[in-house]
Amino acid sequence: MSVLKFPHLFEPLIINRTVFRNRIFASPQGSSYLDKDEFPTPEVTVYYERKAIGGAATTCMGVRNVDPVSSLNFGDNVINLRDHRGISWFNYYTNAISRHGAVPSIELQHSGAFAQQSAKAGHPIYGPVEGDYDGYHVLAMTEGQITATIDAFIAHAKWAKLCGFGMVTIHGGHGWLLSEFLNPFFNTRTDQWGGSQENRARIVREICKGIHEQVPGLVVEIRISGGEGSKDGYGVETGIEIAKSIDGYPDIIHVSVGHATFDEAFTVMCPSMFLEDGVNVKYAAAIKPHIQYSKVGTVGALSDPALMEEIIASGKADIVNVARGLIADPDLPLKARTGNDKDINKCLRCSYCFSHIMSTGQYCCAINPEIGREHEYTTEPLKVIHPKDVLVLGGGIAGMQAALTAAKRGHTVTLAEKSSQLGGVLLCEEKVPFKVHLHEYIENQIRRVKEAGIKVLLDTELTPQQAEEMKPDVIIAAIGSTAIIPPIPGVDHDNVIAAEYAYTHAEELNGKTVILGGGLVGIELGIYLKNLGKDVEIVEMADKLNCGDNMVHEMGVNVEIDRIGLPVHTSTKALKIDENGVACQNADGEIFFPADHIVIAAGMKGRQEEAAAFAQSAPLFYQIGDCLAVKNIYEANRLGYNAAMELGTRW
């Protein structure tokens, strides 16, 4: 018997005398905020610590390259686990994790033939075989280099133990060195490190054996690619052979999928929003029956505890590894354990976090504004010394976040929304399958607003004068944006509609639809309509589609456009619209696109002036979200949260 809603998910797992309190393991994530010696700073520590507080069984500090010269793939900021001066920093880190009951792990990696960062710096780079990859020449490792690499992994595991880590995660997937050895299509050596699967796996077995012998008590997990997730990569049959050839050497075989250096495979490795929940579970499920000794983990697009429970209960895997699900909501395990799973903010799989960390080195999340500033909120935040009467204008992403945060902090909050419902502009995507978690998130926020004691005024568009008469201490304007209508002759024709309308009235779009605008709104609309079986094309005047600054989502978008065969015409400018379609100009001259419906997706314009008009109507005034600058969910949440956290802490 169990009092828990998800009993299998919360069944402890004891491996190598280490107790894992449940089956939710945090999947590896690379670090930023390292100090100049590449040691973790307190900000890094608390980012991972937050997952431990939220109830995950492990945390995993990503990518530590075991060879600082020839093994670097991305950036210089690899965690420095080779220098004794770091012992206290790492012990500070591991203590912060283990005191909350989670097991700290660290990922050890060698980038092999894809060590571009090392190659760029002029160092020779190595793989199992000689060849040219991604524009760099790769040398075949000698016998001596292979044994030195095995020793390096073991030496790093020793350091890890000394620093208080309870587990190491050896990266044997995603195209890096160890997966190159394991891969029969890549590793064509004929010596004892190739020629048969037994030989190809020798390097991994030697590493695991060495760690178990020389670092007793340390749990050894290995990530493998159960398949490479692209038409050119290997499939699950090879994944099964790879897993069988290492069974019993690592304690855990963590079955990931994909390849880090090819777009198509990357968007399966870190599943894009166009793929279904738990898309990669099938790989672990196919591998598990062949594995006798090691535990098996699965990873990718998991943030629903009901699905996780089913995976464990049905024996598809022993462990669920979660990366983005624990960024979007580090309390996912606690909420699931206590039966509050409805309150989980499920990851949108927008990958803004991944792109942001690669481009800026900063942690963040579109829907969790505490990410990247955990150090402020795992301790007591500044006290509210002057509780306020707060009037929030606009019930979209930013307004709801501001209202909720202010109410939670003890302020009295009124939320005035012009339309008849909360949710803002994104309500138009309610029916879009790949935005299902976004819709759930908005529904959750609306429920939270209702439960938080916030006074909600719907169908209410206040003038600055009316707002002033309500005598609030603070006005937070979050009134969003409006669609930009480009001055194309004929744009007011009957066959022209706005993107928002197209989203909500897709059933009316029979015949041919041309979308003018290849920004995210137009692209995602095109994908949505095409998946509904509509005849749709995108016309964009720039020379490429524009996914904003989200490079990981961009990969997913491009893969999906190719997969569904969505026609896209870049460097093509709309000149004139008539009842038969739209005339455009491209490099070859004028071209006419016949169309029954022409959708304008030319961007949004913030209601900046309209919002700024409220600046004199209360002693304190904040302008947040798209009405400050048209951006995204992350910015809307970030600014809404921040404004409300500051309120009343000083004046």
Ligand SMILES: Cc1cc2nc3c(=O)[nH]c(=O)nc-3n(C[C@H](O)[C@H](O)[C@H](O)COP(=O)(O)OP(=O)(O)OC[C@H]3O[C@@H](n4cnc5c(N)ncnc54)[C@H](O)[C@@H]3O)c2cc1C
């Ligand atoms: C179709 C579409 C898809 C998008 N998809 C994504 C995505 O996948 N990921 C992402 O990060 N971003 C996305 N964006 C951008 C994102 O929606 C916005 O950045 C975000 O919604 C901004 O939140 P906000 O609260 O500032 O504005 P909104 O969500 O627009 O909310 C503003 C609210 O204010 C109300 N309002 C307006 N005037 C007044 C007034 N005078 N008084 C009271 N209320 C008023 C409106 O009715 C509305 O409810 C998308 C945008 C569009 C248009």
Ligand SMILES: Cc1cc2nc3c(=O)[nH]c(=O)nc-3n(C[C@H](O)[C@H](O)[C@H](O)COP(=O)(O)O)c2cc1C
């Ligand atoms: C911000 C971020 C950083 C990541 N860093 C690493 C890393 O350092 N090493 C690694 O093996 N995987 C890394 N990953 C991949 C994840 O471990 C995981 O395999 C992938 O995100 C799919 O799981 P998810 O759908 O739960 O996010 C990272 C993912 C994210 C989102």
Ligand code: SF4
């Ligand atoms: S930024 Fe997007 S993908 Fe990343 S954790 Fe948050 S919701 Fe998920």
